[in-house]
Amino acid sequence: MSGPPPSPGLAPAERSQAAQCSSRCSQQGDSIPSPGPWVRGWKRVLSGVETTLSGLEQLWAQRKRRFPDLGPWEPALLPSEKSLTEWPVPKLVSLFLPEFPVRPPQGQQQLKNSLCLPCVPPQVLGFVAKGSFGTVLKVLDCGLGALLAVKVVPKVEVLQRDSLRQCKEEVSIQRQVRHPFVSGLGGSWQGQRHLFTMYDYYSTGDLHSLWATVGCFSEASVSLFAAELALGVGYLHDLGIVHRDLKMENILLDERGHLKLTDFGLSRHLPQGERAYTICGTLQYMAPEVLRGGPYNHVADWWSLGILLFALAAGKFPLQAEKDHVAMLASVTRCNYEVPASLSQGLSLLLRELLCHDPFHRLRHLYHFQAHPFFRGMAFDPELLQKQPVAFVLEARAVLPAPAEAVPFQDFDCDLISLPAHPCPA
Template sequence: MGGDGSKNKASSSLVKRRSLSCHQGFLSVPAQLVHHGLFRRSGQCREYPVSEQSQPSDSNPEGPHANWTLPGFISIFLPEFPHRFTRQVDLQILGFIAKGSFGPILKVKDVSKEETYAVKVLPKAAVLRHGVLQQSKEEVIIQRQVRHPFLLSLRDCWQSQSNLFIMCDYCSTGDLYTYWTLKGLFEETDVRVFAAELGSALGFLHNFGIIHRDVKMENILLTDKGHLRLTDFGLSRRLERGERAFTICGTIQYMAPEVLSGGPYSHAADWWSLGILLYALATGEFPLAAEVDHAVMLSRVSEGLYEMPVSLSPALAFLLIELLCKIPTRRLRCLEHFQSHKFFHGMSFDSQLLQRNPIEPILALKTHPDLRERSMRGLSLDLLQNFECDLLNSPSTPTDLSPTLMKIQVNEYKTESQTKATGTNSA
């Protein structure tokens, strides 16, 4: 994830104005703030957002009470991540879904609601060490604001002593990349549905002034009927029409040439990523193999030709040519033009109609004998051996779960197929 150091400094200044320096917060922790466990989201829960702590009250016109000031390592993540206190825990950890950029993604059950969710864990130390404080806040701000049938919905977010937590809907089927590796390639009738759903999601985000910046198969989860939910807003940011970004970030195999070069780039970069994804779904391979270095990848993308296999229909080939145009201003980059393309002739973009029929190849692969192994993609729980999750000391958590994630029963597997490349430029 790409962060802006100047914004982080502004956040630190805010903490200092409350006489709660970050350094002091880490060295001195009031005993009443040290609480391990997952915090209940109910009427019994006490939250302390910044506005409540910084605004004067009638009983205390000078501001926060001197005996109840929050340490810097809590205040700096407010108000986006509320800090909560409760006597009872409602979330039970069921398993491990994936390894995120900084911490695990867990499968949890809300015992009171009998609902299952996915919780992304972000260690505070890693967030501050990598300078992505503002980006982490932006991630939840964006997810709170957007609601769309083909976007994964945010359910809650909060902080504990050591970690940040982002809770979203749980998709039990898995991610698109796993099924692509099993299937090899999809028929154009299925590619058409995937394209319509993902294009609708991107068009919605762009019209809302948001660029995703990491569109790829691994970030597309599937419902029980095989339909799409775009997830992972860790690299997303607000970008109004006409504005430009410069951070080199995303997954290198999906990056548009203008992103690889360090910008400037705009929402058109997401449409390039969509083109790469659709090409892979329809042909069974990426147009270019991934390179470790973004400069080498830029050279290959700039000099290479994207030849369309003769197996593709003329309509799909023409759509991919327009999406993979190397000049952003000439690229297909508008939802209205996307919907009117010949490839979608006679197709409705209504979300309910798109989801009415299941994607049969996805359902057929759910019982594939290699599904579990493919979804893991070489991930080992050894990577999480020393990861301390201060949410596991819970009476609702099964007794076989220790304070480390090594003893979590593995019910789901999912991880990144390529390393996210991030730059140091301004976003």
Template sequence: MGNERSAARGGNPSGQLVPTSRWKGALSKVGLLLSSWYSATFQTTGNHIQEQLAEARGGPGYHGSTGWPFPRFISLFFPVFPYKSQRMDQEFQDIEFIAKGSLGPILKVRQRTNEKIYAVKVLLKAEVVRQGILQQCIDGVVIQKQVLHPFVQGLRECWQTSRLLFIMCDYHCAGDLSRLWTASKPLAESRVRVFAAELGSAIGFLHDFGVIHRDVKMENVLLTERGHLMLTDFGLSRRLWRGERALTICGTVQYMAPEVLRGSPYNHSADWWSLGVLLYALVAGKFPVDPQCDHTSMLRSLQEAPVSPLTSVSQDLAFLLAELLCADPRLRLHRLDAFSEHRFFRGLSFEPQLLQGLPLEISHPAADQSDPEPQLFRDFDWEPGAPALPLAG
């Protein structure tokens, strides 16, 4: 969930939807991909997952006498993902394939009841269980449901069918920050100042709520239609109360704090390091340390070549980056009040409505035009009554 392609964040930069007649084509493009995932799952998984899938089909291992109205493989995801038997095309129109995510496709849809456009992430339940991220998936959805902030992407609804999970969020046609950075790097310091305030507000709010994000990166920051930011993707987030420490090494290596890379206990301060890496890359056009293939190599690179201060930016911004990219988490700038009072933000209000009202250049980077092979997806089975996939759940 934490490694979606950047195209998944946006879509058609014009905001126009494909004609209704093309939704069947979009759905058909999804089928064979999921079918291939099922095949891979059965080739690489153990008997436990096969038994779960058998239960999902109502086959061996499923006992209707348990009193539960659904097979166990469906009940695993209750109550966060309510069961819905309605076909996707009955609830949505103009269904358009946006991109392939790590666990399934991402679709752009228009809801029939209110004519609003949403992004729907589709997850393969068998793959969620096979990778051992069931609780992580559920926790991420619960957290995103609960956090309501102007700079955090809203989660509208989530549900499940016999084999799939659906997570519906607000749709933003401008894509993500990574696409903007790739097309326009480096960004002007005046623009980065507003971006920093918006992301700092979102991160500080999450921390006050007891949540550590653990995957702050450009690909997880959406651009709204007015050019402002939304933090998204809570697949690696977790509750971390005051004084508590996490131990899991997770995130994206070039954004991970040194203490995370080392496998040491860490806290919310790690998110502020990630923000520092993001801001450094935005204004420098490159990462402070070149990305490596794994966390061990990344830690070695950080130790051998500590982050060099930038000379091409204002002194205030250079000081802010140095305070965020402090290797010692105890000395690192890690609180919203200290962040908002930094002299780099002198004269800038952190009030969300005022930040959102600031005029920003509206950029719609070109969407990723690469399209899957025409036969890559076929016979997408949204519901048990639809044409069945091989090894379907």
């Protein structure tokens, strides 16, 4: 039996690795072997071993003092989980259900193949990003010859920051979205000490890296990316979702150079007519009504889009980030956002309408974009927009550094102590 073809988005070295994995699968046939080191490697990842429970024990003790009915800390299987896992499950696991089941969903073919086929284990190729709240890894699934992005978040951090509700909301939102310009969720599960979420991996990197490489974008490129983002953001708003962190770093580029809006860590469901008051996002992109602490709604995302397009077209941000939201609000209030004279009249008008301080007069509906002079002749149709690859994006890929050396997945430690300290090139 021949192995599955490698993903077209893989680099040559990664394609070679995937081919070797598929070849091993073919030579060993269809039979399912007895568990070996590679199986134990996956189980170690899923259960998050080699980390301490002390942080969770302390948090559980604090919660038990407030809620005596929580019961003991001792690991115990929940009735509904006895058929799903071999390792003892602490009662604390139930806090993360159902958004994070106790093992990868049966429907996730990538992980099913990795756990069942006689093949070498998946390999961690390096970091995609490492922040203060979780780490995203670039993973090669040898069974499918596909690249995945796996986000690993320690449970103790979720509870310490009291962000359980937002963590579950993020997964709920990404399970809901299905759009060509929005990144969806590949799967989510939990180990004893970590939460895992899986996404498609986009080898071209993010929009900020591209911007830092090429500088100012042509107006034709700005119009294409603006149309794709308008469609994606408009789709989210139609579902009652406000993103709240629209920025270049949260926009990925697929293998053909088109956009994928991602990172819903600050997003929330906000039904039409309701208002939010939480000050959150990235200072340089935050709308004035958000910096003031609300009330605000979905229209705040369009301000962020205006900041993003300004930076793409001008090669710089209209304002530098301040030390806190109070100083940023003062700076935003003083600025009138004069666009460079080199920009066309249509683009200047678009930026002024997006960067309107009054949210009631801000450009905020998809039909406003469709009828705007800057988009004259532009078809707001995802299929047509994606028909041709974005040439300058693909050319910029050639100057990116080579991928990091692979690390065997069975040697992977959820605390990421043994992996390189530098990000993996996209």
